[in-house]
Amino acid sequence: MVGWLVIGLLLGGLLAITANWAYAADPIVTESTSTVTTNGSMTTTVKSPPPSAIAPQFSAGNGNDLCTVGASGAVQTQILGISVGSTFTEENCIRLKNAKTLYDMGMKVAAVSVMCQDKKVFNAMMMAGTPCPYDGLIGNEAKAAWKVHTAKEPPEDGKEEPNAEDKRNRALGIIGTIVGGFLLF
Numbered sequence: 001m002v003g004w005l006v007i008g009l010l011l012g013g014l015l016a017i018t019a020n021w022a023y024a025a026d027p028i029v030t031e032s033t034s035t036v037t038t039n040g041s042m043t044t045t046v047k048s049p050p051p052s053a054i055a056p057q058f059s060a061g062n063g064n065d066l067c068t069v070g071a072s073g074a075v076q077t078q079i080l081g082i083s084v085g086s087t088f089t090e091e092n093c094i095r096l097k098n099a100k101t102l103y104d105m106g107m108k109v110a111a112v113s114v115m116c117q118d119k120k121v122f123n124a125m126m127m128a129g130t131p132c133p134y135d136g137l138i139g140n141e142a143k144a145a146w147k148v149h150t151a152k153e154p155p156e157d158g159k160e161e162p163n164a165e166d167k168r169n170r171a172l173g174i175i176g177t178i179v180g181g182f183l184l185f
Contacts (some may be wrong), residue, residue, distance in 0.1 A: 067093035067097065069090055073175035073178075088167040099112075099114040113132065126146075
């Protein structure tokens with residue numbers, strides 16, 4: 001079948017070439033002259049919309065099942081425009097997804113252990129009388145192990161890595177600083 005296709009293409013190309021030769025004739029030449037005389041001046045006004053910096057849009061988490069938060073901003077002056085944006089990972093969202101995945105796989109103790117990496121959850125579990133697992137121990141044995149190994153408890157909220165809201169606020173602060181700087185120009 002491919003052979004017939006190639007033969008057909010070759011024959012079609014040959015036919016096109018011969019048809020082109022058959023219609024090749026001498027070019028038509030016309031001669032004409034014209035004279036244009038103008039006196040005066042011309043003013044050109046160009047009206048265009050002002051330049052605009054458009055902040056990038058981040059659709060993080062809108063049904064995408066992502067653990068990200070977006071922040072963006074833009075500023076425009078008559079000379080220069082700038083837009084910036086970034087995304088940040090929400091650590092607690094990742095913790096929840098990991099715990100749910102472990103729980104769905106039947107690993108309930110591991111799921112609780114993941115959740116216990118948050119100090120608030122850790123404290124709530126202790127207050128409820130169901131301490132977080134410790135090195136495979138659960139129940140009263142885990143409670144006794146946590147009393148001995150207090151250094152391994154999750155850190156307090158103030159000592160943890162900044163959450164997504166803090167990161168977003170920091171990014172917006174940087175964007176605000178850039179905007180303020182451009183307003184001085």
